[in-house]
Amino acid sequence: xxxxxxxxxxxxxxxxxxxxxxxxxxxxxxxxxxxxxxxxxxxxxxxxxxxxxxxxxxxxxxxxxxxxxxxxxxxxxxxxxxxxxxxxxxxxxxxxxxxxxxxxxxxxxxxxxxxxxxxxxxxxxxxxxxxxxxxxxxxxxxxxxxxxxxxxxxxxxxxxxxxxxxxxxxxxxxxxxxxxxxxxxxxxxxxxxxxxxxxxxxxxxxxxxxxxxxxxxxxxxxxxxxxxxxxxxxxxxxxxxxxxxxxxxxxxxxxxxxxxxxxxxxxxxxxxxxxxxxxxxxxxxxxxxxxxxxxxxxxxxxxxxxxxxxxxxxxxxxxxxxxxxxxxxxxxxxxxxxxxxxxxxxxxxxxxxxxxxxxxxxxxxxxxxxxxxxxxxxxxxxxxxxxxxxxxxxxxxxxxxxxxxxxxxxxxxxxxxxxxxxxxxxxxxxxxxxxxxxxxxxxxxxxxxxxxxxxxxxxxxxxxxxxxxxxxxxxxxxxxxxxxxxxxxxxxxxxxxxxxxxxxxxxxxxxxxxxxxxxxxxxxxxxxxxxxxxxxxxxxxxxxxxxxxxxxxxxxxxxxxxxxxxxxxxxxxxxxxxxxxxxxxxxxxxxxxxxxxxxxxxxxxxxxxxxxxxxxxxxxxxxxxxxxxxxxxxxxxxxxxxxxxxxxxxxxxxxxxxxxxxxxxxxxxxxxxxxxxxxxxxxxxxxxxxxxxxxxxxxxxxxxxxxxxxxxxxxxxxxxxxxxxxxxxxxxxxxxxxxxxxxxxxxxxxxxxxxxxxxxxxxxxxxxxxxxxxxxxxxxxxxxxxxxxxxxxxxxxxxxxxxxxxxxxxxxxxxxxxxxxxxxxxxxxxxxxxxx
Numbered sequence: 001x002x003x004x005x006x007x008x009x010x011x012x013x014x015x016x017x018x019x020x021x022x023x024x025x026x027x028x029x030x031x032x033x034x035x036x037x038x039x040x041x042x043x044x045x046x047x048x049x050x051x052x053x054x055x056x057x058x059x060x061x062x063x064x065x066x067x068x069x070x071x072x073x074x075x076x077x078x079x080x081x082x083x084x085x086x087x088x089x090x091x092x093x094x095x096x097x098x099x100x101x102x103x104x105x106x107x108x109x110x111x112x113x114x115x116x117x118x119x120x121x122x123x124x125x126x127x128x129x130x131x132x133x134x135x136x137x138x139x140x141x142x143x144x145x146x147x148x149x150x151x152x153x154x155x156x157x158x159x160x161x162x163x164x165x166x167x168x169x170x171x172x173x174x175x176x177x178x179x180x181x182x183x184x185x186x187x188x189x190x191x192x193x194x195x196x197x198x199x200x201x202x203x204x205x206x207x208x209x210x211x212x213x214x215x216x217x218x219x220x221x222x223x224x225x226x227x228x229x230x231x232x233x234x235x236x237x238x239x240x241x242x243x244x245x246x247x248x249x250x251x252x253x254x255x256x257x258x259x260x261x262x263x264x265x266x267x268x269x270x271x272x273x274x275x276x277x278x279x280x281x282x283x284x285x286x287x288x289x290x291x292x293x294x295x296x297x298x299x300x301x302x303x304x305x306x307x308x309x310x311x312x313x314x315x316x317x318x319x320x321x322x323x324x325x326x327x328x329x330x331x332x333x334x335x336x337x338x339x340x341x342x343x344x345x346x347x348x349x350x351x352x353x354x355x356x357x358x359x360x361x362x363x364x365x366x367x368x369x370x371x372x373x374x375x376x377x378x379x380x381x382x383x384x385x386x387x388x389x390x391x392x393x394x395x396x397x398x399x400x401x402x403x404x405x406x407x408x409x410x411x412x413x414x415x416x417x418x419x420x421x422x423x424x425x426x427x428x429x430x431x432x433x434x435x436x437x438x439x440x441x442x443x444x445x446x447x448x449x450x451x452x453x454x455x456x457x458x459x460x461x462x463x464x465x466x467x468x469x470x471x472x473x474x475x476x477x478x479x480x481x482x483x484x485x486x487x488x489x490x491x492x493x494x495x496x497x498x499x500x501x502x503x504x505x506x507x508x509x510x511x512x513x514x515x516x517x518x519x520x521x522x523x524x525x526x527x528x529x530x531x532x533x534x535x536x537x538x539x540x541x542x543x544x545x546x547x548x549x550x551x552x553x554x555x556x557x558x559x560x561x562x563x564x565x566x567x568x569x570x571x572x573x574x575x576x577x578x579x580x581x582x583x584x585x586x587x588x589x590x591x592x593x594x595x596x597x598x599x600x601x602x603x604x605x606x607x608x609x610x611x612x613x614x615x616x617x618x619x620x621x622x623x624x625x626x627x628x629x630x631x632x633x634x635x636x637x638x639x640x641x642x643x644x645x646x647x648x649x650x651x652x653x654x655x656x657x658x659x660x661x662x663x664x665x666x667x668x669x670x671x672x673x674x675x676x677x678x679x680x681x682x683x684x685x686x687x688x689x690x691x692x693x694x695x696x697x698x699x700x701x702x703x704x705x706x707x708x709x710x711x712x713x714x715x716x717x718x719x720x721x722x723x724x725x726x727x728x729x730x731x732x733x734x735x736x737x738x739x740x741x742x743x744x745x746x747x748x749x750x751x752x753x754x755x756x757x758x759x760x761x762x763x764x765x766x767x768x769x770x771x772x773x774x775x776x777x778x779x780x781x782x783x784x785x786x787x788x789x790x791x792x793x794x795x796x797x798x799x800x801x802x803x804x805x806x807x808x809x810x811x812x813x814x815x816x817x818x819x820x821x822x823x824x825x826x827x828x829x830x831x832x833x834x835x836x
Contacts, residue, residue, distance in 0.1 A: 002049060042201060069613025089477045114333070137339050160447065162176075213450075250605035522672075533590065533639050554693050554700065675799060677729075721781045
């Protein structure tokens with residue numbers, strides 16, 4: 001049966017599952033049970049979508065999103081997979097026209113209000129808006145007020161507006177998102193995925209492509225640069241990879257071609273903002289930043305003048321903005337516009353500042369600081385009216401419970417801090433569920449607008465969100481706006497004017513270089529441990545390995561090597577292997593290294609191909625298969641799948657541009673290879689345990705070092721410790737050897753801008769290579785009293801030197817000096833000590 005036919009029948013003759021206490025407007029089906037005009041053009045294909053087909057599409061969507069590493073986190077929660085419903089929200093051209101005009105006017109109004117509040121303050125002086133609504137809001141940044149300036153440049157370049165329909169099908173504004181608007185990247189990702197899984201349905205409708213909108217946004221940001229910036233440098237300022245919308249931020253940076261930076265990557269000097277160079281502060285910054293597209297809330301942007309405890313911002317940024325040396329988009333202080341207490345006053349503000357009537361009404365709201373509004377709203381609140389929400393004007397996204405006994409008392413004490421907002425019976429849409437049917441759930445639409453040229457241009461489309469309950473995880477829908485005519489220009493933008501083309505080789509900040517260095521290290525660490533697990537499992541799986549003393553001893557040697565690298569969690573081998581593959585909280589385990597690898601790569605997501613995240617999606621599938629595996633020896637298979645995924649990372653990074661970031665990542669990889677190799681050899685070859693056991697151990701070492709084939713071609717006869725040591729330590733032609741790793745490490749360090757040929761890191765590397773070249777393998781591997789003490793001592797010395805080399809690389813190429821510490825974290829004793 002067709003899913004939409006079933007849905008239409010259920011909506012027309014509602015059952016208990018579709019019945020609601022308040023009539024809702026349905027976005028797909030009209031009251032007579034027919035498809036609405038927007039869906040009629042898609043009917044031939046849309047009505048053919050069966051339960052089986054949608055189940056397939058839903059699975060493909062989940063897989064594509066996982067491959068792209070799309071995630072989202074609600075405040076206070078861990079990252080969770082992004083959810084996209086197979087069925088889009090479809091609007092026709094006529095239905096969209098009113099939204100388009102309303103969004104453009106809304107953005108222009110909010111920009112005018114922002115300029116007025118931080119400039120002449122007409123709406124406050126004329127009491128159109130009560131002063132307490134603005135001055136009592138935490139988002140009002142007094143440091144940015146410039147009352148003497150009448151014609152401030154537009155500080156609202158990008159806005160987002162949440163919309164919902166009431167029971168009659170009329171659109172209302174539910175919230176304005178202008179502090180650091182998110183969702184544009186998610187909207188583009190939704191379209192990309194739907195285009196892959198429902199190409200026929202997508203082709204059936206003539207939709208507006210989104211690419212021109214991103215081109216317009218890029219042009220708008222370039223045009224926003226301060227006067228005199230001939231080749232403006234633009235960055236996207238992010239709170240970091242742990243941000244709830246980290247994917248969205250990285251998507252925007254990638255789509256626009258601008259660096260994704262964190263506050264620690266920037267510094268203010270001489271009133272301007274600069275990118276920190278590698279080795280800062282010993283090296284002078286040379287790359288000035290002209291425009292910052294911020295995704296950090298204003299209060300966190302400057303620890304000097306705003307929030308003193310912030311580590312997300314840039315000290316001195318506020319002063320740089322005041323001097324006009326840098327443009328911040330959206331402007332510092334734009335968050336005051338997200339105040340729900342503004343809703344009842346916006347019609348009058350619109351008439352005063354624009355001379356127009358407000359096109360898109362806000363949802364009914366009352367500022368409780370107004371006695372008349374309070375007298376109207378409080379009886380409903382006291383009665384527990386479920387259609388009325390109470391919100392803090394400073395934190396409108398936080399839900400306050402009317403069941404909280406203290407809430408009404410707080411409203412009585414501080415009414416100016418609260419607003420009451422009417423809850424609309426939002427329109428409903430079909431949402432595919434795991435039960436194999438479509439449920440009717442309320443939907444909201446987030447629209448976007450950018451200032452392009454002299455006017456605001458809304459995105460033709462947006463991001464739709466549905467929730468089964470107020471606190472439930474959101475599920476999104478792609479938004480389709482059908483063209484009135486196929487010849488209509490996408491996004492209504494015929495062409496974005498060509499901009500002067502200049503080559504740019506952006507500097508990577510010390511933090512980004514550090515993340516890439518550790519990307520290489522964690523990737524190599526995970527790969528090497530997976531190889532050792534596979535080699536150990538292979539030795540354990542040999543016939544009679546559980547019974548024969550010789551086989552048992554060689555396995556114990558390999559398990560001891562694993563213990564050296566990752567400690568021990570279980571005495572039984574199978575449980576130990578599972579822990580090494582699954583326990584991300586276990587330092588040294590493959591799971592831990594892979595988790596840390598992903599963290600490091602999230603910090604430089606704008607530097608990486610989208611294919612990167614398929615590596616982690618494939619690893620996660622192997623992990624899920626292992627967790628649910630009934631067979632005890634599934635570990636070897638899962639480890640092999642995880643290793644294959646890690647090896648695919650080589651192919652992805654091989655296509656990166658050969659800039660300092662790539663060189664630093666490869667330097668980390670080969671330094672870690674040397675560390676892992678010396679630790680493994682020191683543990684496994686420390687003692688001689690008899691010819692047959694030694695042979696088994698040596699063959700397992702060659703397997704874990706991916707050098708079995710090379711050894712067979714180079715050496716004839718019995719496997720000897722001296723030959724294995726020579727191949728893995730001294731052979732410059734073996735990519736897995738220590739000598740090759742040091743040689744390659746030298747090449748990558750030499751390519752770094754801060755390298756001089758005589759830096760401490762390069763001197764340490766010289767010394768290490770010289771000492772390695774003087775090694776006599778036969779003497780070093782000689783057995784005395786059953787042990788190879790010279791080999792162990794030499795390897796421990798190499799390991800110590802590699803650790804020193806790692807520190808020296810960090811001192812030279814990453815940020816030097818102690819990490820920044822907030823003044824609020826320093827005790828009085830520490831301050832006294834600092835003064836002494």
